[in-house]
Amino acid sequence: MVLGWLLLLVAALPRGTTGVKSCMFCELTDSSHCPGFPMNCGDEEECFMGKGTAPGLGPVINKGCIRATQCGGEEPVTYQGVTYSLISTCCYGQLCNRAATRTGSWMTGATAGLVLGLFLLH
Template sequence: MVLGWLLLLVMALPPVTTGAKECIFCDLTDSSDCTGIPMTCGDNEDCFMGEGTAPGLSPVINKGCMETTSCGNEEAVTYQGVTYSLISTCCDGELCNRAPTPAGSLKVGATTCLALGVLMLLQ
């Protein structure tokens, strides 16, 4: 019974933060599939995803860490000899700039954990 209460308590607590934030890094690319690699940001940085556009061409993207004060700014970047207008959008949270999670997958995991906790309490 105590184990069930502890499981429910752990699920209800917010994750512990250390000040350092993990984000996904992906160099400038014209591929829409940019899974990237994890990187650690500095204290005054947020995760970002940048999307660059140029007339008549497919967009380019990049991901990583960025100074919070630079979020939302537009800048010119050159990729394969073409100048793109890149706008970076920041997000808050661990790995928030990763590829989207399939719909429902987090909900299923949380529901399963909750059901297991209730079953343990009933024993």
């Protein structure tokens, strides 16, 4: 019975809730499409997406890992000879800075798993 609950709990958790945190990495680009590739972050780092602006020009973006203390910070970056003001927005969780996906998909699975588990117990 306890083993069943443990298996249910593990199945309901999102992938990658333990161990090394992975984030998407993407070089600074002026493309609106920046899928990137997975990279591992350090213990004191979070996933981020940076958006840079410069007067009269379109935005630049990048993704990766950043020290947690730099989340929400603004810094100058140079791209193709132009200095942009880059603001880094952090997110928390495995690959949370990847391209948009169905919001809450793991939560739906976790809820369904817990409901199924309760029915099996009765």
